[in-house]
Amino acid sequence: MRTDANIPDADGFYAAIIAANEGLSEGESEAFLLRFALLLANQIGDQQVLLDAIRTAREMVVPREAGRNT
């Protein structure tokens, strides 16, 4: 999985995500993100990269119960 900068227009990408979620409820934004994630997963099409990304994202989210799973 690459973690160096690879998005051609980072600011434009960020703005596009924000714009797409304007006016959406939290639930609707989650629905958006789930679909977005699945579309991207199919673009990547590399099992190892996908599993690395899942692990990396999960490691960044600490469950509220202090220290559980960490």
Add this chain to the structure above:
Amino acid sequence: MPPTMSREGLRPPEVTGSGYALPVFPYRRPAELAGERRRHKVAVVGGGLAGLTAACDLAGRGIPVVLLDEDDTVGVRGASSRGIVYAQKTLEIFDRLGIYQRIVEKGVTWSVGKVLADDDVLYRFDASQGSLSKAPPFINLQQFYVEWYLVDRLAELPSAELRWRNRVTGITQREDHVALAVETPDGSYTLEAEWVIDASGLASLIRGALGAKMAAEQGEDRWCISDVRFKTSLPAERWTWAKAAFNDGRAVWQHPMADGVWRLDYQMGPNADPKTIADPETVRDRLRRHLGETEIEIVWVGPYDYRTQLMDHFRLGRVFFAGDVAHVMNPFGARGGNSGVQDAENIAWKLAAVVTGAAPEALLDSYDEERRAAGAHNIHVTTRTIRFLAPRSPFEHRFRDAVLDLARRHDFGRALVNTGRLSVAFDYAGSSLTSNSGSAVPNVPVTLPDGSAGALSDLLRGEGAIFLVLCYAGAEPPALPERLARSFACNAAIGGLPVLRGPALDRLGGAGEVLVIRPDQHLAARLERPAAATVQAAIDKALGKERAR
């Protein structure tokens, strides 16, 4: 062969509103009770799919076998039709055993499936695409018919003996045999056998008596089967709804089988009460919501849950465990019955090879190696299916909704929709018996050397455990003992080898190749222009001679 009434059966099965009328097979007083002392070669305990297949396969190989069943009929008395989907590999086995034609004639052949969410067809598949086998991808048939055909076939085989109403109540393992305590209407006796195949199902007494270890897990998911007949005409296809508005947003299965009966299987709420969901009025109401106003005849209703169970070892001493006794999984993928038949085939040829002296006893350990791996794999696959069908958290529900939503619009989403990954033959590539491949060889149609039409499975019938060696142009003809292997040239003249012809043969192998095929029609090795000794070595390995060293 036309469908005939069982020689031993008393009446043909009729579909009734309260189930099926099943055949009754005669109890006969066992020779042991007349004071005769016998040492049987192989005893099979349990006359279900796995047990009957094992007995049929062994007897077909000329091995004396006695089968004990506590009941005197097929199916579960007064109850379900159980499994319905027979997958290609299983059909190929049944072809070799001689009951395939009856299954084709009685069952519903199908290859098209549709996966739906509410009113949308998410995708359609046709499993016949790319299939090389003489057998179709699937035939649906009530399980008791298949068992009945196996019983009929066994009655034709001189080395098989069926003992109905013989209930095993105890087991003792000895140095050179197993002693089974057996109860009959005429009293109890001890049956001695050199080898025992326990195929007595989920609640095996033998497994408990031997203290065998297994891992078990009970699921919370509940389903209710309704086997019904109705006037509405529906296509002979497998339809699965990941969720259906007519079943409160839960999953539904719709599948045809013989006698115009349809299996409709409805997912219920978690931990739903079996009595409530099978209440006759509730069932009729559910059927009306699904089928609309139509005349419906209910053949059988069965609420069920399922568990996951896997024995730590499929062999304990002289006892081998096959079918549900060894592994239990949810039914989504039709992997239970099909894998039981494939267990039976696996142990049958190995026992035949050992009993006839062609292989060392070490070969028998590979039954556990190969079939436990298959069982674990099937549990892994079906457990993933159920996680899709029965999400465990609000997040899992929303994630699945996203998948279904994408699947409506885009191809890639369809691959993520999992309403069951249908049974396929296990690949023994990792087995100690195989060299570089262990995949099942499709039962391709061929023109046999005598000019008649046949298929590869026709060449694997006979006494003992026979290997098939297919040679392609450019390969040297191997010189192998006749009792061990039959060698053929494929679409070419090679030395004096008999020639098989057929376009599908060229899809299995290419110039210079030699395929060494095991008695269960799995590859033992794929060799490139091998020396004769290399072919012999591949067969020796497949007979467990390396394990024995």
